[in-house]
Amino acid sequence: MNQEKSVYVIIGGTSGIGEAVxxxxxxxxxxxxxxxxKTGLDISDEKAVHHYLESIGPIDHLVVTAGSxxxxxxxxxxxxxxxxxxxxxxxxxxxxxxxxxxxxLKPNGSITLTTGMLSRKVVANTYVKSxxxxxxxxxxxxxxxxxxxxxVNAISPGLTTTTAYQHMNPLSRESMYESAxxxxxxxxxxxASDIAIAYVxxxxxxxxxxxxxxIDGGSLIS
Numbered sequence: 001m002n003q004e005k006s007v008y009v010i011i012g013g014t015s016g017i018g019e020a021v022x023x024x025x026x027x028x029x030x031x032x033x034x035x036x037x038k039t040g041l042d043i044s045d046e047k048a049v050h051h052y053l054e055s056i057g058p059i060d061h062l063v064v065t066a067g068s069x070x071x072x073x074x075x076x077x078x079x080x081x082x083x084x085x086x087x088x089x090x091x092x093x094x095x096x097x098x099x100x101x102x103x104x105l106k107p108n109g110s111i112t113l114t115t116g117m118l119s120r121k122v123v124a125n126t127y128v129k130s131x132x133x134x135x136x137x138x139x140x141x142x143x144x145x146x147x148x149x150x151x152v153n154a155i156s157p158g159l160t161t162t163t164a165y166q167h168m169n170p171l172s173r174e175s176m177y178e179s180a181x182x183x184x185x186x187x188x189x190x191x192a193s194d195i196a197i198a199y200v201x202x203x204x205x206x207x208x209x210x211x212x213x214x215i216d217g218g219s220l221i222s
Contacts, residue, residue, distance in 0.1 A: 007031045007059045008203075011097050012066030014038045016162035017114070020192035021063055021199045033059075036066055043067060043093030044085075050100045061203045062101040062111045067093045068164050070128040083128045091132045095139065102147055110151040110209075112202045113140055117158045117216045137212050144210035151209035153202040158216025160190045185218030 008025050012018035013034035025032050033056055035041040041052055043066050053059075067090030071082040094113050101111060118126050119133035137154055144152040159180050165173050180189050198215045202208060214220060 005029055005031050006061070007033070007056070008061045008063065009033045009035070009053070009056060009059050009101065011035050011041065011043055011062070011064045011093075012114075013063070016065065016068075016164060017157065017160065017192045017195045017199075018063070018065035020196035021065065023193075024196050024200050043096055044088040046092075046096045046100075049093075049096040053097075053100045053104055057104060058106060059101065059104050060106055060109045062097060062105065062109075063199055063203070064094045064097045064112070065114045066090070068114075068116075070126075070132060072125050072128070074125055075127050078128060086128055087132055091135055094136055098139075098143055098152070102150065105147075105150050107149050108206070110153070110203050111143065111147070112199050113152070113154040115140075115154045115156045115212065117156055117214065117219050119156065121220055140212065141210045148209070151202075151206075153208055153211045153213060155195065155198045155202065156212050156214045156216065157195045158184075158190060158214075158219040160192060160195055162192050180217070183222055185222055188217065190215065190217055 006029065008030060010018050010022050010032060013022045014036040018036070022032055022034055035052060041048060043049055069089065070086040071078050098111050098113070113136055115133040115136045116129060118130045119137050140152055140154040161177065177189050181187060195215050198213050202213060
């Protein structure tokens with residue numbers, strides 16, 4: 001008897017955390033669809049997201065890890081247009097994906113979004129990321145109620161060694177990592193595979209919905 005394959009959609013799955021999640025899911029019993037800007041999908045474009053998901057049809061699980069960029073700086077200094085662009089990608093992009101995936105998700109399926117520790121850790125010069133992540137965490141809980149029995153959760157990563165920081169000055173980046181190692185309770189900076197495990201748990205645990213899962217090395221308590 002052939003086992004029906006589980007169908008996954010990973011938006012943001014060509015790099016970083018999304019790529020690590022994809023690696024965990026690839027098996028003979030799964031069909032994994034991966035999309036990102038690299039594959040031609042701009043999640044800030046609602047019509048593009050709609051057509052992409054429509055082309056796939058019924059799915060078991062949606063994961064969104066796309067849209068991590070946000071301008072840093074004080075509220076008085078950051079360009080509002082740049083802030084809006086960041087919101088269009090991460091916040092509204094996640095909403096686009098959840099809205100249209102809900103039409104194709106099976107009743108025992110799940111949606112897993114991505115937020116970040118800055119939603120609840122106050123750090124100067126990060127208001128855009130803080131606001132986007134906090135907004136997504138609030139919507140995660142609303143979606144979990146509205147879409148039940150489809151389960152909706154969010155993963156909140158801490159500092160992670162991914163390509164998200166590739167545009168930083170190399171010395172500044174290494175200094176940031178070394179500082180985190182000294183100050184985090186776990187004594188290390190996370191890597192993408194550490195975070196990916198949480199997405200797998202959110203998808204496979206049938207008793208979890210409306211949860212914000214912190215994978216931050218203890219940053220929120222340090």
